[in-house]
Amino acid sequence: MNETIKLGVVLLLVTAIAGGIxxxxxxxxxxxxxxxxxxxxxxxxxxIFPEANDSVEYDEAQVAEVAASNTSIxxxxxxxxxxxxxxxxxxxxxxxxxxxxxxxxxxxSDGVLAGIKVLVMSETAxxxxxxxxxxxxxxxxxxxxxGGSVTPSGAGAGDDEVMMLSGATVSTNAVVKGVxxxxxxxxxxxxx
Amino acid sequence: MKIxxxxxxxxxxxxxxxxxxxxxxxxxxxxxxxxxSLGMSAAVIAVLLLSNIVISTIRKFIPSKIRIPIFIVVIxxxxxxxxxxxxxxxxSLYQSLGIFxxxxxxxCLILARAESxxxxxxxxxxxxxxxxxxxxxxxxxxxxxxxxxILGSGSFLxxxxxxxxxxxxxxxxxxxxxxxxxxxxxxIFNVTIKNKATN
Numbered sequence: 001m002n003e004t005i006k007l008g009v010v011l012l013l014v015t016a017i018a019g020g021i022x023x024x025x026x027x028x029x030x031x032x033x034x035x036x037x038x039x040x041x042x043x044x045x046x047x048i049f050p051e052a053n054d055s056v057e058y059d060e061a062q063v064a065e066v067a068a069s070n071t072s073i074x075x076x077x078x079x080x081x082x083x084x085x086x087x088x089x090x091x092x093x094x095x096x097x098x099x100x101x102x103x104x105x106x107x108x109s110d111g112v113l114a115g116i117k118v119l120v121m122s123e124t125a126x127x128x129x130x131x132x133x134x135x136x137x138x139x140x141x142x143x144x145x146x147g148g149s150v151t152p153s154g155a156g157a158g159d160d161e162v163m164m165l166s167g168a169t170v171s172t173n174a175v176v177k178g179v180x181x182x183x184x185x186x187x188x189x190x191x192x
Numbered sequence: 193m194k195i196x197x198x199x200x201x202x203x204x205x206x207x208x209x210x211x212x213x214x215x216x217x218x219x220x221x222x223x224x225x226x227x228x229s230l231g232m233s234a235a236v237i238a239v240l241l242l243s244n245i246v247i248s249t250i251r252k253f254i255p256s257k258i259r260i261p262i263f264i265v266v267i268x269x270x271x272x273x274x275x276x277x278x279x280x281x282x283x284s285l286y287q288s289l290g291i292f293x294x295x296x297x298x299x300c301l302i303l304a305r306a307e308s309x310x311x312x313x314x315x316x317x318x319x320x321x322x323x324x325x326x327x328x329x330x331x332x333x334x335x336x337x338x339x340x341x342i343l344g345s346g347s348f349l350x351x352x353x354x355x356x357x358x359x360x361x362x363x364x365x366x367x368x369x370x371x372x373x374x375x376x377x378x379x380i381f382n383v384t385i386k387n388k389a390t391n
Contacts, residue, residue: 007258014262018269025273029280
């Protein structure tokens, strides 16, 4: 009996010391890691809003409220430049031809698309994968959407028209669907 | 025990990878490039050295019935520290080594040294043993990593060696190629260096 208690106490002591040391190390490395993770999550946003230097992440309840009728939206970040709001970066997930497509949609404060970036997709190589591989596709979204939505059509030259990738209709439509949900959420809940 | 014997054991006679063949999982997984091999070796040396020092220091206070859980706690503490520092200051290495950093905890090389050496010897000798075994591990994984990177990617430490027309043998980047090369490496090591050293 006595021995059992002694063993328990020794083990408790060793683990407590180990825990204390790790807490100390964590207090040194934790802030460094958090800072780097913040820069990483901002780096995709920076491609769309080059002047951004901070962002405010919406929590789950806020996202649910803003995107009540746009359920593809899973994350919303308000993008700040020197403390001023310059737009919103919304992550949308829509069903593509092969699995989900995750797209970051940047809407500036006038409700115009600042840009989009497909973050994750597993579309057919050479066809649907052009939503990432063909830079002209993402570029065709820039500056569009003033009318509240975009439609895929040809090379996407007209007002609020974006590039239609031939042979990749499903993939194109999936991205467009997410983008339009982001535009709609902005128009109904985020624009002042 | 002489220090030269400890180093000869660690690097040649009882080389953890090429002779004892322990901790193979991470060896096969992370030796696809020289950079990963060096990073993993640094992590293993740090953990081996520190855990050997601490375990030999507290060896007289540890009741033998619970020595293994205590060894594991000590090892896990150092591995977690290495992991935190790597995540904070060597991000790209942290990402390419991935799951194999926390798995150092269950690498039998470390526990084997704690059990068979550090729990029976003084602090200085244990530190030397940790260093020697770590160097033995380094020699093996860096050699394997160099051959795999040169044959599998046509580069060394990320520098392209053969120009664009070189057709790399992708099998050497995969674990299958690692098995083949490891076998050849162990064979060469046994007939040359190890046999000479033991005779």
